[in-house]
Amino acid sequence: MKLEEAIQTSRFSSEKHKAVLNILYTAWQLKTIISHELKPFGISHEQYNVLRILKGSNPKAMRVKDIGTRLIEKNSNVPRIIDKLVAKKLVKRLPSPDDNRETLIRLTAAGMQLLEASTRLVQPNTIRAIRLSEKESLYLNRLLDGLA
Amino acid sequence: MKLEEAIQTSRFSSEKHKAVLNILYTAWQLKTIISHELKPFGISHEQYNVLRILKGSNPKAMRVKDIGTRLIEKNSNVPRIIDKLVAKKLVKRLPSPDDNRETLIRLTAAGMQLLEASTRLVQPNTIRAIRLSEKESLYLNRLLDGLA
DNA sequence: GATATTTAGATGTAGGTACATATATTAGCA
DNA sequence: TGCTAATATATGTACCTACATCTAAATATC
Numbered sequence: 001m002k003l004e005e006a007i008q009t010s011r012f013s014s015e016k017h018k019a020v021l022n023i024l025y026t027a028w029q030l031k032t033i034i035s036h037e038l039k040p041f042g043i044s045h046e047q048y049n050v051l052r053i054l055k056g057s058n059p060k061a062m063r064v065k066d067i068g069t070r071l072i073e074k075n076s077n078v079p080r081i082i083d084k085l086v087a088k089k090l091v092k093r094l095p096s097p098d099d100n101r102e103t104l105i106r107l108t109a110a111g112m113q114l115l116e117a118s119t120r121l122v123q124p125n126t127i128r129a130i131r132l133s134e135k136e137s138l139y140l141n142r143l144l145d146g147l148a
Numbered sequence: 149m150k151l152e153e154a155i156q157t158s159r160f161s162s163e164k165h166k167a168v169l170n171i172l173y174t175a176w177q178l179k180t181i182i183s184h185e186l187k188p189f190g191i192s193h194e195q196y197n198v199l200r201i202l203k204g205s206n207p208k209a210m211r212v213k214d215i216g217t218r219l220i221e222k223n224s225n226v227p228r229i230i231d232k233l234v235a236k237k238l239v240k241r242l243p244s245p246d247d248n249r250e251t252l253i254r255l256t257a258a259g260m261q262l263l264e265a266s267t268r269l270v271q272p273n274t275i276r277a278i279r280l281s282e283k284e285s286l287y288l289n290r291l292l293d294g295l296a
Numbered sequence: 297g298a299t300a301t302t303t304a305g306a307t308g309t310a311g312g313t314a315c316a317t318a319t320a321t322t323a324g325c326a
Numbered sequence: 327t328g329c330t331a332a333t334a335t336a337t338g339t340a341c342c343t344a345c346a347t348c349t350a351a352a353t354a355t356c
Contacts, residue, residue: 002293007218013271015285016278020178022292025220027175029296030168032223035314044341064305070155072173075180075344079306084341101304101351123161129296130164137163140291143284144170145150148177148277183344192311213334223314227336232311249321249334 023144033129034122041118042088046073048122050081051115054091054107061094061104079103090114171292181277182270189266190236194221196270198229199263202239202255209242209252227251238262 003022004010012018035045043051053070054062068078082105085091090111096102107115132140151170152158160166183193191199201218202210216226230253233239238259244250255263280288 003289006222007220009218014275015282015289016275016280017271019280019285019288019292020274020278021220022289023171023175023178026292026295027171028221030171032314033296046342065303070157072155072169073176073343074154077306077343077345079304080342083306096304099304099352103305123165126168127162127164130168131295132164132167132291134163136291137167139287140167141151141163141170143280143288143291144167144174147174147279148181180344194312211334212336221313225313225315225336227334228312231336244334247322247334249319251335 030126034126037122037125038118041114043090043114043118044084046071046076046081047085047090048115048118050078050085051090051107051111052119054105055112055115058107058112061106063096063102063104065102067105085111178274182274185270185273186266189262191238191262191266192232194219194224194229195233195238196263196266198226198233199238199255199259200267202253203260203263206255206260209254211244211250211252213250215253233259 003018003025006025007021012021031045034048038045038048041048049071050067053067056070064078064082067082068074068076071078082091082093082103086093089108092106092108094104094106096104130137151166151173154173155169160169179193182196186193186196189196197219198215201215204218212226212230215230216222216224219226230239230241230251234241237256240254240256242252242254244252278285
């Protein structure tokens, strides 16, 4: 749905102002689509993102801190997302041999399995929901890079 | 900051996939900027949006339901945002003469004053943070319209 | 080497989303 | 009319962000 219909307004003070609202609205739509796809797997979008980040270093464990730097939302409270994943036995907390302040996090077999199963569905369904060609996506990325 | 630096990755399965992450990241940046600007005024981004919507119909009161349809995030819990605004005496709940199920919401003088003062700062500072020309914004809007 | 500073992570709190459900009231209709 | 269905709002719960603060441990500085 176009922004105008979605928020029932057609008066924007400038294209720039409209762009701000448009980005916020589109992001909300995307989050909604992704969360909906993840629902059958019993994990939230944020939990999914953490699992994906962990997969990148698997089987090596990652520090909580390094997970945080790779998340899109920089103020995410990583320890608490980890709590939820630990409770579901999808990840494991390990002591760090290098530094006792650190906690290392590693995917469990169950975590890897759930991640792969969910990604097989979520990824293509999300991509399919985006009505943009690769070329248009490239333009969009150029406009967004360094926008803010 | 560009997406690649922000999430420390340069591997995306497609431009389309990158576009999804880029929209989510840019929206997070914008929200952060706006929330930061609003901090001195003691209201959240969501509370600010509700105030702005109410201003559109002021001095006529609005139904809770109609406020909801104009918000960008469609699952926002409007009654609870109203609770916070009522507590700060920025809006008032009124009974509806037409339908006793409805609650009508109206800006108070204090609400109008805070809205105007905050908008004078937030609006230009947010717009200034966006490094896009009007022409680029127009292209961006075309790409985003009906993207999802 | 002892003390101060910094860092990593966990935790507390306020406010938010997403979604299910409760409550009151209105509309629909046999 | 009287009953059912739909509607408007409020409320409960789980999980999230934003941000302050706490604790333990490592690093820096004298």
